[in-house]
Amino acid sequence: MQTKLSEHLADSAHGKKAADIISACVHCGFCLATCPTYQLTGNELDSPRGRIYLIKSALENNQASKSSLQHLDHCLTCRSCETTCPSGVKYSELVGIGRELLENKRSLWQKASRSTIRRFLTKPALVNLSKPFAQQSAIKSPVIKPQVTRGRVLLLTGCVQPALTPNTNHITKNVLSTLGYQVDETSQQACCGAIDHHNAAPTVALERIKANIDNWLRSIESGIETIISTASGCGVMVKDYPTLFAPSDDYYLKASTVAEKTKDIAEFLINQDLSPIQHQAVNVSYHAPCSLQHGQKLPNLVERLLTTLGYELTPITDSHLCCGSAGTYSLFEPETSKQLRDNKLKNLTQSQPDIIVTSNVGCQLHLSKGTKTPVRHWIELLEPKAD
Amino acid sequence: MNIEEIQQQILDAEQLQIIGNNSQLKSNHLNTLDMSAYSGLVSYQAEELVMTVKAGTTITYIESILAHNEQILPFSIKNTASTTIGGAYAIGSPELRDAVLGVKVIDGQGRILNFGGKVMKNVAGYDVSRLLVGSKGQLVAVCEISFRVLPKAYPVATSTGTIKQTPSKVRQQIEKNLKQVFDPNGRFV
Amino acid sequence: MQITQELLAALPEHIVIHGDEMTRPFECDGLSMYRQKPLAVVLPENIEQIRIVIEICNKHNTPIVSRGAGTGLAGGALPLDNSIVLGLSKLNKIKTIDPQAKTAVVEPGVRNIAISEAVAQHDLYYAPDPSSQIACTIGGNVAENSGGVHCLKYGLTVHNVIAIKMLTIDGEELILHRNDDGIGLLALMNGSEGLLGIITEVTVKLTPKPERVQLVMASFDHVRDCANTVSNIIKAGIIPAGLEMMDQFAIGAAEDFTHAGYPRDAQALLLCELDGDHDNVEQELTKLLALLSTAATIKVANSEQERLTLWQGRKSAFPSVGRLSPDYYCMDGTIPRHYLADVLENITQLSAHYALRVANVFHAGDGNLHPLILYDASIEGDIEKAEALGTEILKLCVDVGGSITGEHGVGIEKLNAMCHQFAADELEVFHQIKAAFDPQSLLNPGKAIPTLHRCAELGNMHVHNNELPHPELERF
Ligand SMILES: Cc1cc2nc3c(=O)[nH]c(=O)nc-3n(C[C@H](O)[C@H](O)[C@H](O)COP(=O)(O)OP(=O)(O)OC[C@H]3O[C@@H](n4cnc5c(N)ncnc54)[C@H](O)[C@@H]3O)c2cc1C
Ligand code: SF4
Ligand code: SF4
16 A cells, blocks of 8 residues: 655654555454454454555654554554565554654653653563562572583573562573583663664654664674563564664664574574473463564474473464553453453463463563463473583 | 357247256146257366256266366266256256356247356346346246356255245345336246 | 444443544545445444444435454445445354354454364365455455455355345334245345444354365466366366466465465466365366366365465465555456457557556456456556546457446446446436435445436447447457
């Protein structure tokens, strides 16, 4: 579809980029079918095609109001539509631009409350305070040090994980050590930028991101071979860093280097021999986070890995749909979020698993609020032991 | 008999009853239009799986031609040696309707009209060629029919028959309106 | 607007969408070339609400445009100036499934594929599978009499619908059944493009899953060889479950999306699916392989996963072409099968003549072509060129004894082409049929059937005695 940019956007890089993305959309409607919000409301305004159209209109006549913004807010950025779209429309990049364009239509009080939450989540000190109430999985096993050194990796600490699910990175480190990798960690201060980015705080996000890129490039120069993420929500953000810069920008190449080195922990482990590592004998259901299957475009990755380990996974109905966590979504759109969570948990518990596992801390915390079945990062199934 | 003669006969009559050979629609009217004389193959290409015949052609004849090419009709109908395809069309059955692809008809005003075609798929205009299946000679004189045929290895659809019941008021009204469309002067009785 | 106020007063607020900003995303369907904003969009949650809309629209003499998923490719769901769009997407429940009788009763907004998913546990499926089946609704399918890649053997929508419930423009319910005695009103509703009534419930026939399904993919160095093979397969007495063709453009685009393993350098690709019981499929497979002597490569899918991926590529081929070109215009002409090679060659010539690329991906077994004309709406004059080329292609189809549309419908887009296919008397009958249902012409007026006036202005294109326009182009 063609977008005739309004005069005031005609020369803006963002406007041009958006128009370019929209030109790939042929308005076929396939994406309606797999969009979780459209499934709930049956209203095209809550569908990818509808949102693309709202953004297109906003770019063309510059008259969009907060009604349009509401429908963009309602979007989970789960990117299921991208997986479905045969024409390769880069929806998430587009909706990012759309949100920025419309952010100024938000009411003041809404702006204030969003900004508070955003700052809370990206300030470790504040998150750490909530630890006693919300912590999911405590560390119970001793730290293992590598016996041999096969290589060096950098583990993304994340801003929420250390406080609320510390065991994830603890086990990850032990697994990597057992396999002979020396693990460096980023500081908790180095948030990947996702929360700011998805909540229309682009300047804040970019600052954080540039700082990360610089730091991690230094690590790469000092011999780090892979940057490992254990939260697919952060992983996808880092992998998408290059899309935030124009190809002419200095940071574009730098961002590409960092993105290329970044791997989800499952992506890193799938080709490793895990047989020396023991794992729990339990029935599991795996929840595939959107950020892994649609965002990083790694469908079936963890499923394959778990099957290789010997777990029997029953196929999950509607496994392509979002659980409703979607970053800060569960805070801003609680109703939809809860409905999606209920649907998801119904499907995940169909086979009566002992434990639900996933690949993203956001999904983990969100899901665990709605079920008695424990929800963990899948890596916690592994039980590395020092020998 | 050619189509212009049929057309003339319709225009000349104030009222007439259309009959096929040995029609199941019993004639009780003096003035009849006997379509059985209008018969024969119009076109048939076995690899297209489509046949077009004049309405008075007997089912027996059609089946004999098809048999030469190892093909069959995709529907089964009560068939005496003299049943015509036009008669079967007018009486109607769901399976025959499924197989119909196109028709040439003459309406109550004597207009020669073509609906549908000779291809498997065609959604241009309303599906009049299937609408008129079962019209019992009340709406048009059916002159030519195109229908789908099958290689003989494939199963014929089991016939499910029709259910007679008093139509709802809405349906009656619509049927009345359609009679006005095809035969406004009430020629066909 | 007064009517909007009335709708808002009579219906829950969240189902009435109004105002320029919010109605704009409904201004087009799958054919985004034509756009028109409606007065308002109503998304009813039950039949009673549809009745209310009908009543209010009657009162204000305001047209109603029904809309399913808006995937139609002919502008059937394109709103009209001053119209209300009635979107049936919220009515998406499967009401009952009867595995014994092999039927399911569903609301009009149920997606085509959702039916097959819901009945899979009984080893049944709903056979007609438009490529858009992931998204399009059963109501839209009935309104368009949609086909799909498996319709060669299992029939179109009209063959797989047992009954419908519909509301007339008077708000009366009409129940139509396949086995009704008398004229075929149910068949008439199939393909009626929202002009005769609003479909509120559909009873579909379900088909048992075959014991064995075998997909064969063959590539060809020459389009003509591929086209001839299609005819030969049917001639040999095989009716494949699906028989589809793609040309090099389409192969490349589909491969970019699915990575199904299509041979990119092939000039033409044939997908041929056989199904039935084991022995039958085995016999047909032997016969089929013998008929593929002109193929460059042959691949017999050896897993269900591979089969599905190969089909996914085919089914996503239209929008995948969006990767090659910002816009495309999809044709839907049908022709007698034995003209396939000739017509395809003619299309290539026309494409060169108009300097617009054309990708072909279509239901070869049914003789249902889908030339996709690639254009760029931002280039001045391109739309007009695409339309002109499209008209030429459709004329070509009619001239060889085919039709301007096999499954997508006429909508707003093929009104001119209708003048080419039908004579004035026939068009008049169509208008009268519409009036028999909807005398005030409030249901999707102006679509599907051109006015006689329009055709006269075009210079009565209806061809008699094969007098062809554009004699300078080589034909056969
Ligand atoms: C990529 C792509 C591939 C496609 N492939 C195929 C294919 O293989 N075969 C095929 O046949 N079609 C195909 N189509 C066309 C389209 O998907 C079909 O026509 C489909 O049936 C439309 O369904 P819909 O729900 O989107 O209806 P819409 O587009 O919303 O509406 C279509 C028409 O139906 C009417 N309508 C809708 N619902 C109702 C109702 N409840 N009552 C009365 N009228 C109603 C509308 O007024 C309109 O005229 C394709 C489309 C796309 C975009
Ligand atoms: S599937 Fe892709 S091309 Fe189709 S409407 Fe959605 S975004 Fe556009
Ligand atoms: S990102 Fe998810 S919620 Fe948003 S439009 Fe796409 S599918 Fe729908």
